[in-house]
Amino acid sequence: MGCEAKEDMKQIGQFVRRHIPAIFRYCEAHDPRELVRLQDARYCKDIFDINYPFCAASDTIVDTGHRRYWSATHTVNGVQVRVTNHWFNPPTSASYPKFKRYLRDRDITITDAPAHS
DSSP states (O other): OOHHHHHHHHHHHHHHHHHHHHHHHHHHHTOTHHHHHTTOHHHHHHHHOOSSOSEEEGGGOOTTTGGGBOSOOEEETTEEEEEBOOOOOTTTOSHHHHHHHHHHHTTOOOOSOOTTO
């Protein structure tokens, strides 16, 4: 992977990480079922254009999957979860614009957008 591709992945990764707490607050305060949907690979492919669930219960991530998720755990509605680290910017994927749309559709404040906004 070239330097530019690594930088793009880093940018969207940082952008996603900044919004994780707000997404989980949304799940707890407005839509507890959203946490279940965020653990569904098909839903996440449609919503974010990613190949893994947005998050997975920490105790379900086996050795082979641990590299696909950041090590930080988050407790949401009593469930410990980790968030996927597999995010890519255009032209590789539509994850960035779809992630921004996801935030907007749920009235989650967008902060510090990367350069491709």
